Amino acid sequence: MELLGIDLGDQRLNQRSVRVLEALAAKPESSINAACDGWSDTLAADRLFDNAAVEPEKILAPHVQATQERIKQHPIVLMLQTPRNLTSVATLQKTRAAWTSIALACSITPT
Numbered sequence: 001m002e003l004l005g006i007d008l009g010d011q012r013l014n015q016r017s018v019r020v021l022e023a024l025a026a027k028p029e030s031s032i033n034a035a036c037d038g039w040s041d042t043l044a045a046d047r048l049f050d051n052a053a054v055e056p057e058k059i060l061a062p063h064v065q066a067t068q069e070r071i072k073q074h075p076i077v078l079m080l081q082t083p084r085n086l087t088s089v090a091t092l093q094k095t096r097a098a099w100t101s102i103a104l105a106c107s108i109t110p111t
Contacts, residue, residue, distance in 0.1 A: 005062025008054055017059060020045045 003018045019041070027035040036042040048054055071077045 002063045002066045005065070006059055007061070008058055010053065013048070013051065013054060016044055016048050017054065020048055021059070 003021060006014050006017050008014050008017060020036075023035045023037070023041065023045075024032075032045055033042050036045055
C-alpha cells in the first residue's frame with residue numbers, strides 16, 4: 001500500500017495520517033466528522049491537519065513515487081485530468097478539501 005511509505009518524521013504522525021486518509025478515501029462525499037469513527041478520531045484528524053510538520057507534499061510523496069514507477073513500465077501513458085484536480089501540490093492549502101483530494105489520490109489504483 002502506498003500510504004505505508006509516508007514519512008512525516010514521527011511514527012505516530014505516519015500512523016495517524018494513514019488512518020485519516022483511509023477514512024476520508026472510504027467516504028469522500030462525507031464531512032470529516034462523518035468519515036471518522038467517532039469524536040476521538042475526528043479530534044485526531046483535526047490535530048493532524050493543524051500539525052506544522054504535516055505537509056501535503058510529504059503525504060503524496062509515496063504515491064508520486066509509486067505512480068512514476070508504474071509509468072516507467074509502459075511505453076505510452078495517458079494522464080487525463082479534470083479541471084477539479086489541476087491544482088498543483090505546491091499550491092494545496094491545509095484545508096479539509098485538500099486533505100480529501102489527497103485521500104482520493106492515494107486510493108487510486110491502476111487498471
